[in-house]
Amino acid sequence: MIHTSKLTKTFTVKKEKIQAVKGVDIDVERGELVAFLGPNGAGKSTTLRMLTTLLAPTSGAARVAGVDVVADPAGVRSRIGYIGQGNGGGHSYRVIDELIMQGRFYGMNTTDARTRAEQLLKSLELEDLKKRTVIKLSGGQRRRMDVALGLMHSPTLLFLDEPSTGMDPQNRANLWEHIMRMRLEHGTTIVLTTHYLEEADTMSERVIVIDHGEIIADNTAGRLKSDLAGDLLAVEVSAAAAAKVRGLLGRAAAAGELEETAYDGVIRFRLRLPDGARLAPGLLKDMNDAGAPALRLELKPPTLDDVFLELTGRSLREGGKV
Amino acid sequence: MQLQQATAAGTAVRKPGLGRILQDTKYVFWREMLLVIRDPFSLIFSLVQPLVFLALFGPLLGAAVGAEAFGGESSLQWFLPGVVVMIALFGTSMTGSNLQYELMTGSYERILATPLSRSSLLIGRALKEWAPLVLQGLVIALASIPFGFVFYPLHVLFGLVVIGVFGIGLGALSYALALVTQGKEWVFWGVQQTLLFPLMILSGIMLPIEAGPRWMQVLSLFNPLTYMVNAERELFAGGLGSDTLWGVVAAVITAVVGLAVGVRVIKRSTL
Numbered sequence: 001m002i003h004t005s006k007l008t009k010t011f012t013v014k015k016e017k018i019q020a021v022k023g024v025d026i027d028v029e030r031g032e033l034v035a036f037l038g039p040n041g042a043g044k045s046t047t048l049r050m051l052t053t054l055l056a057p058t059s060g061a062a063r064v065a066g067v068d069v070v071a072d073p074a075g076v077r078s079r080i081g082y083i084g085q086g087n088g089g090g091h092s093y094r095v096i097d098e099l100i101m102q103g104r105f106y107g108m109n110t111t112d113a114r115t116r117a118e119q120l121l122k123s124l125e126l127e128d129l130k131k132r133t134v135i136k137l138s139g140g141q142r143r144r145m146d147v148a149l150g151l152m153h154s155p156t157l158l159f160l161d162e163p164s165t166g167m168d169p170q171n172r173a174n175l176w177e178h179i180m181r182m183r184l185e186h187g188t189t190i191v192l193t194t195h196y197l198e199e200a201d202t203m204s205e206r207v208i209v210i211d212h213g214e215i216i217a218d219n220t221a222g223r224l225k226s227d228l229a230g231d232l233l234a235v236e237v238s239a240a241a242a243a244k245v246r247g248l249l250g251r252a253a254a255a256g257e258l259e260e261t262a263y264d265g266v267i268r269f270r271l272r273l274p275d276g277a278r279l280a281p282g283l284l285k286d287m288n289d290a291g292a293p294a295l296r297l298e299l300k301p302p303t304l305d306d307v308f309l310e311l312t313g314r315s316l317r318e319g320g321k322v
Numbered sequence: 323m324q325l326q327q328a329t330a331a332g333t334a335v336r337k338p339g340l341g342r343i344l345q346d347t348k349y350v351f352w353r354e355m356l357l358v359i360r361d362p363f364s365l366i367f368s369l370v371q372p373l374v375f376l377a378l379f380g381p382l383l384g385a386a387v388g389a390e391a392f393g394g395e396s397s398l399q400w401f402l403p404g405v406v407v408m409i410a411l412f413g414t415s416m417t418g419s420n421l422q423y424e425l426m427t428g429s430y431e432r433i434l435a436t437p438l439s440r441s442s443l444l445i446g447r448a449l450k451e452w453a454p455l456v457l458q459g460l461v462i463a464l465a466s467i468p469f470g471f472v473f474y475p476l477h478v479l480f481g482l483v484v485i486g487v488f489g490i491g492l493g494a495l496s497y498a499l500a501l502v503t504q505g506k507e508w509v510f511w512g513v514q515q516t517l518l519f520p521l522m523i524l525s526g527i528m529l530p531i532e533a534g535p536r537w538m539q540v541l542s543l544f545n546p547l548t549y550m551v552n553a554e555r556e557l558f559a560g561g562l563g564s565d566t567l568w569g570v571v572a573a574v575i576t577a578v579v580g581l582a583v584g585v586r587v588i589k590r591s592t593l
Contacts (some may be wrong), residue, residue, distance in 0.1 A: 093357070105349055
């Protein structure tokens with residue numbers, strides 16, 4: 001569905017060249033749900049804008065829905081749907097008018113466009129607002145209207161740029177419900193950008209981590225976490241048993257890194273343990289056999305933030321604000 | 323075959339070409355017109371404005387400038403076509419200002435991502451600024467009949483078409499100006515106002531340029547608007563001659579230049 005090779009974008013700001021996207025290679029198959037994850041300014045949106053013909057690549061090539069973006073941008077546009085960061089509805093227009101016009105722009109006739117618009121308004125719970133002007137809608141309602149606009153022509157490939165930014169948790173869940181349902185019913189291929197870790201984690205099957213214009217990881221969220229971060233294990237033992245445990249845990253820990261704190265005659269070890277949920281029981285048994293039983297144990301599965309931290313040395317949670 | 327499958331259900335992939343541009347223009351124009359249709363009050367105000375101008379400025383003009391300056395016509399017959407050109411000038415040069423709102427939200431970007439042809443975006447929007455002129459022109463012409471204005475319907479209609487072609491060019495330039503001044507809206511207004519008034523005065527819309535000094539007359543020859551005004555004056559007086567021909571030439575050149583610049587500016591950033 002998408003194939004890029006060495007896709008690059010360079011901006012010139014005050015005579016200084018800034019490489020926003022540095023030769024990325026992306027392949028997306030039909031029916032995939034892919035999230036571009038990265039901090040603000042990482043190049044996610046720039047990449048998306050090149051794929052949707054809104055921005056001309058500086059070099060490299062991209063084929064989207066079987067069409068080259070530079071050779072036939074109009075062909076790409078007629079085959080994809082795009083939901084941008086901003087609100088797509090014109091301020092002074094009525095909701096229903098904008099939806100029908102959007103359908104017309106894609107070559108639908110008025111009857112089909114109206115039927116489709118009514119259907120989308122109903123499923124996005126906007127039907128009572130169809131005659132309202134866009135400026136009178138709330139933020140969440142406008143975002144749902146954006147989704148309706150993007151889905152008017154039932155695209156088989158849909159791009160969403162930061163779809164849930166600024167939405168409250170309820171609206172966000174609601175939005176995802178619609179996207180997921182559409183995917184289930186029509187097998188739509190979906191590519192989105194996000195800087196919400198939880199969103200990339202729970203919603204996407206595949207996460208492409210982008211930082212400083214480069215792809216630094218590309219896999220399922222589960223694989224990324226188990227390969228790159230591993231579970232976080234904390235074990236407490238009595239001070240007397242510490243020496244025996246130190247050796248055992250040190251061998252198991254990722255890169256042999258073992259953190260140790262002491263309080264009230266208890267030693268607390270913390271370590272990254274790839275595939276920890278499977279390894280922990282064996283580790284506990286080894287400790288028991290060595291006569292150094294655990295007093296307390298915590299096992300925390302890794303997050304995508306841990307993955308990002310591992311890859312870049314920075315946290316996405318803090319970095320996202322910069 | 324593969325392309326066929328990639329095509330969205332229910333929509334056909336549309337072939338490029340002139341027919342496509344015309345069809346897209348129709349959609350863009352219609353979307354813009356929805357603003358007027360849903361809120362017709364704006365149209366009523368736009369009808370009052372030229373009438374006020376005609377009623378308050380027309381008599382002053384007749385009194386201040388001798389009848390011989392108008393080549394023997396009544397001052398109304400001379401001034402009315404100028405007012406029509408002026409409304410078109412104000413209207414179409416503001417094409418970009420309506421775009422500014424859409425640039426600030428995501429609405430312009432959403433439309434750029436649709437398969438609409440780029441030139442249709444320019445033409446459709448410019449035509450929307452021109453469309454009320456058809457009504458305005460007819461209303462002020464009819465309202466002027468009791469005051470000695472002679473109405474030639476077919477000539478007036480043709481005059482409106484010619485000014486419409488000119489308006490497409492000017493509207494496209496205004497659109498391009500809004501795009502290059504994006505994020506600095508005051509620059510748009512600064513440039514638009516700075517260009518508007520010299521163009522208007524040097525075209526002889528308000529006062530006959532023949533009454534001015536030689537250098538102004540020479541400058542006016544390089545102003546496309548001069549040819550528009552002369553053409554409209556000839557047409558509104560029921561004539562059809564060289565002034566009209568030059569007007570058509572100026573209108574077509576303005577449209578071609580405007581669209582070329584406009585499409586270039588749109589494509590400067592997007593594909």
